[in-house]
Amino acid sequence: SDVDEQLILHVAFNQAIKLHSIMIKASGEQAPKSIKLFVNRTDVGFDDAESAEATQEIEMSNDVYEKGGVVNLRYVRFQNVNSLTIFVANNLGDDDVTSITQLAFIGTAINGANVSDIKQDDHSH
Secondary structure (H helix, E strand, O other): OOOOOOEEEEEEEEEEEEEEEEEEEOOHHHOEOEEEEEEOOOOOOHHHHOOOOOOEEEEOOHHHHHOOOEEEOOHHHOOOEEEEEEEEOOEOOOOOOOOOOEEEEEEEEOOOOOHHHOOOOOOOO
16 A cells, blocks of 8 residues: 555755754654654665664654653764654554654754854944
8 A cells, every 4th residue: 555654754954954853743643653864865765764774763652742742862963964854654553644743953053153253343433
């Protein structure tokens, strides 16, 4: 069957980021359970996502969702992220449909302007 609970999301960022956590909001039986994250791998598809080595694997539970759905990542592995591929293998209820109501990425831009680096010209009159 072509209909199943698996889901792949490819997210490209407009500049490199340091990612330290993700927030997934979902509820009920259709909430993602087993998740694999792949950094800077846009070539991952359904055929190889289950066997490919992930940057990090996450097991979600009702408890995690009830506490806001924030998952801390292994920060050292997410230092120079240009894109993130999220593979959802299954959901909490082994349902045919997986549903995510909100997805957020928490981190910082690598090339962000640092205010202390900005030099002001001395215009004393």
